Amino acid sequence: MTYYVPRGGLPPQTDLTTDRAVFTEAYAVLPRRTMSDITTSLLPHWDATRLWVLARPLSGFAETFSQYVVEVAPGGGSNRPEGDKRAEGVLFVVDGEISLELFGSTHVLVAGSYAYLAPGASWTIRNRSEATATFHWIRKAYQAVDGIEPPPSFVTHESQVDAVEMPDTNGDWATQRFADPSDIRHDMHVNIVTFQPGGAITFPETHVMEHGLYVLEGKAVYLLNTDWVEVQEGDFMWLRAFCPQACYAGGPGPFRYLLYKDVNRHASLWRHP
Template identity: 65%
Template structure:
């Protein structure tokens, strides 16, 4: 089945556009719909050339606590030789448009849409756009939680189109996850996976768990349960879910897929 990847529509809406939209920010979740990811809300990053970013999650009180997430747009000739300012941060890159040239510890990699990179803390890497068209990619960043006696994971490069979907039991292969890391590998303290629901598939119960989530809809549309609300979402939307925020889903008439962040495999910090 052909794969598509949504990304911001950019530009600005016309002056005649209706103001009413779907954006909402609550104590348990936030929805940043595709229609508000416009030029005027982009940010520019130090040591990045000809690049801008939509910051769709950042650690702050009452919002994302464990991660940040950018949609980075790199124009031809742009990129960075010093992309990550925090030596304690790990990262995942996921390419949704264009061709990116990534170098990790001196080894070059050409990434097309679906390209996935895990970058451990302290990893030396660069990114460049050597093509004649813009590159768009997600960059998920988290402060790595080191554990005594457990090694830091090594960097790796993959493409989601080469990875199998692991279907949930008793779903007739309609709800599954593309996993880039073994869930039992406790070296990793975050997972960035892709969830797929075939047309009409459901998450049939209100998941309520300790993991914080960031969900970027890559393809399709659905009705998603967020805390007390059923919310319509579509390709290009971003959802943030606080830990223990109930969630469920009814997929729409087409395949529904999203890029999913969650924090995993660590003890809970005690105290404030």
């Protein structure tokens, strides 16, 4: 599999300013060109690392998650990566090689590797290779439920997760689910969705789940609220709850994206649970 990897830099002074970037009351689109050197951030207790913040909890918009693209130089990483013991996370590697120490066990993560990090997990991460490593990091405040234990941390690889075809689509729309959808312990899913050229969501999905969609490969035309928007690999779509959405995959190759959604919990009746 191939995955788009941002490299930073700055557009030349001769480029036009006009772009596809948009922020509305229902959705935002961050085209890949927005991931330049001047939009990177640093994190406490991380060495030789920079990141692009794609999403963060925002009142009145999407409030359940944050998502980063993290670039770690050789020798970089962190012995104190997560400062919030309530936070769970998913790492998905798109480039290079990075070592994850999880509860004393070492996992060498490469492109396509996926790690679920349970709330309170003991982990460190370090780039011990000679090339830059890049991964997505999705974080959520875990919603504990009385009488239900949180799910355990685990590490897998995309190649070990079968793509499940959506009914009546002849394989044109399929989803790789890294966590069992029936496992009520999980309150978020981070999956890979794939459309073959010409594949489509043929109805406007309108639902309570918030979404982060990072395009790993290909291009499509996406319905976001009332707008049809062209997107390509490297673009990020950020959708608040109940934003209507649908798509047509444009070809010539597959259209694939990393998808976040919140699941399996009551809607909170309190603004600050």
